[in-house]
Amino acid sequence: MVLPEMIFSQLRQVLTTEGIEHHREEDLVARLGVQAQDYRALFSGKEDMVRKVVQYDLQEQEREDKLLLKNAENPVEEIILLLQSGIRRLREVNPAYIIDLQQYYPAVWQMCLEHLNTYNYYLNLSIINNGVVQGYFRKDINLQLVTKIILEQFNMIVNPAFFPPDRYELGEVFRSVYMYYVRGICTDKGGKLAEEYFSKNNI
Template identity: 70%
Template sequence: MGIPETILGQLVQVFKSEGIERHTEEELMERLGIQQSDYNALFSGKADMVRQVVQHDLYLGEQRDQELLQSARNPVEEIILLLLHGIKELQAISPAYIYDMQQYHPQVWQLCLDHLNSYNHDLNFGVLNKGVVQGYFRKDINLQLVTKIILEQFNLIINPHVFPPDRYDMGEVFRSIYLYYVRGLCTDKGSRLAEEYFSKNNI
């Protein structure tokens, strides 16, 4: 991993745990031990820095998704692992991270939404389609519609007007919406695997 990737990774951790707007550029440079000249070589300003950090985070997320899919034994486990990872991610992220993006960096927030509607759409569609072909998910489901619903449910979860983060635990909201929805998609074959996985992992 090169120096730029290391710095971006460190900034991802700071932003996700403390929010984007809590620290000035100067404070971030001091905290990470970055010289002004090195900072200027990497970023044209704070907006560019935030954009690069979020893009790096999205890239890391794609890598983690592929690792999860490779560890799964079937499409039911794939979709559950992806959803559980989403729960853990939301529980670990400070509400200020999403709020700051929405309020102060709308172009970067739009980048996240575009990623959700392209990469995440294709990822979920592929898993669901494979599950239907292999007999784990019901053949009568509308794949495009179900994929759209899954993505819109995520948009619902991260809407602070619907679920204010100071009133709702994001991980619990995620679990309540998604994990019960998965059961309705499964055939008897898939449902048995889902129930077994839920029970085994205390979900």
């Protein structure tokens, strides 16, 4: 029997890189090399599968973020590490995956937005607050407003009405938006560090 963790991991890879809607469940079962009864033991149908795989993906993102930030030396590095991670994730994701979620699985997409507005909100808020206290980010910024703007910019980036994926590479859009935003909230002290990181990592 294939372990559930393996099934979730493989489905995550297939759906995020190839999209959702052009895959039939029976084709996915065959591709995974699992028995139909093992698949049905995990998922009651396609929508249930998509919801659970997205939940798994969000949990994996949180785990990856913790590992990523573990060795960061300061809040500027933390923000830039998250920036790099966001660029990488968007470049690895097929735009069809995001569009399929928005069009065919609105409840699952809403779950993604709620995760963005809770987990991502408080993660960014905490990092920016620490950066202000330590003198890397400007003291005159409104923490809640700055964090909210960061998240709303992400919503704009993944909205095909603003950035059609056939015309814009989402990873590049993400990089362009956030690179200048990070510079804007930095003090001179933080700005020098940010420039070093940008140059060193070729962002």
